[in-house]
Amino acid sequence: MGKEIRVASRQKEKASILRGIPKNLPSLVLAYRLSQKASQKGFDWPDLSGVLKKMDEELSEFRDALSLRNRRRIAEELGDLLFVLVNVGRFLGIDPEKALKGTLKKFSDRFHFIEDSLRQAGKSVRQSNLIEMDRLWEEAKRRKRIRSK
Template identity: 40%
Template structure:
């Protein structure tokens, strides 16, 4: 077996070392098969996953975890820059230059003669400069026949799909694209559910994927009508499911294989009742 240790990149600048490591992973002759298969599109789930893991580390106040997760997110940036560089589109230096220039433009109170005495003033400056940048870009393009759609596409591009759906739903409703009453929303939910069932029954996974999205988007509209937050609701469900599931696992010694659905359902309902009782006792203690 060949000794590849001499091929391990080494550089006094840590960022350049990372760049060299990624370049080695993407080397057509000596690189990693998995890394070589990746594209901007295939890496989207990993970018989102790493960003969420960074946020989770921040919430838990774990510096060791945060450093590691920031590294994982940085890897995604370097990977995307490398993929673009291979096609001579842009590179990591270009990414760094672009964000540096943007920060300088949007902080005239730091890098020029602007003034900002508090964070609200900074926010106004940022939005003013950003609006001017967008107007400049728009001035170089043909007028759009769908300005609201274009505005929303730009606004939600950095949001998770669930949050983006709520943003789109609110703006479209405000513009007049709205049901007359809640009954119309429920009819739409049922319509989309029926279409999802038909798509699944047809065996067309691509069509089923589209219909699943339609169901979720319509449920976001239900949340909007009722003043609910779908992200908060789903996060709560995730937490409750894992809490109950962990109790089912514990009751079975960590082994769910070979258990009947009837037994699993019984343990699930028991876990649900235990959590409800514990919550009731905790609430009483807090009120005492």
């Protein structure tokens, strides 16, 4: 009995602190939880400036990968960049999942404005061009700012 307890105790010591985090979580949530757990054990930057420095480093590596046109490396560096952005959010107390959902709603609202405006002008998105759609995008942003005041 004593030997079983010692073995179980040693196995528990070897178990990763990351082990209890479900791997089927949405990626942004999983990234947040993994970095949060690691931080609790001291594996973290001392302050926001360290994370921002890492973000700059990852962005530079992403740009390097783009210039090499190596899709595998581009995907890897994009993942690294996304992960460090999750950590920026964690340092600021911002849930990355909620932040992205807010941005996606904003994008959808603006794009719907573009579609509606074009429809009122008797056009479709396919009949428009980027210059016209960008002008409408800026108009949607302007109207939102006015409504928010």
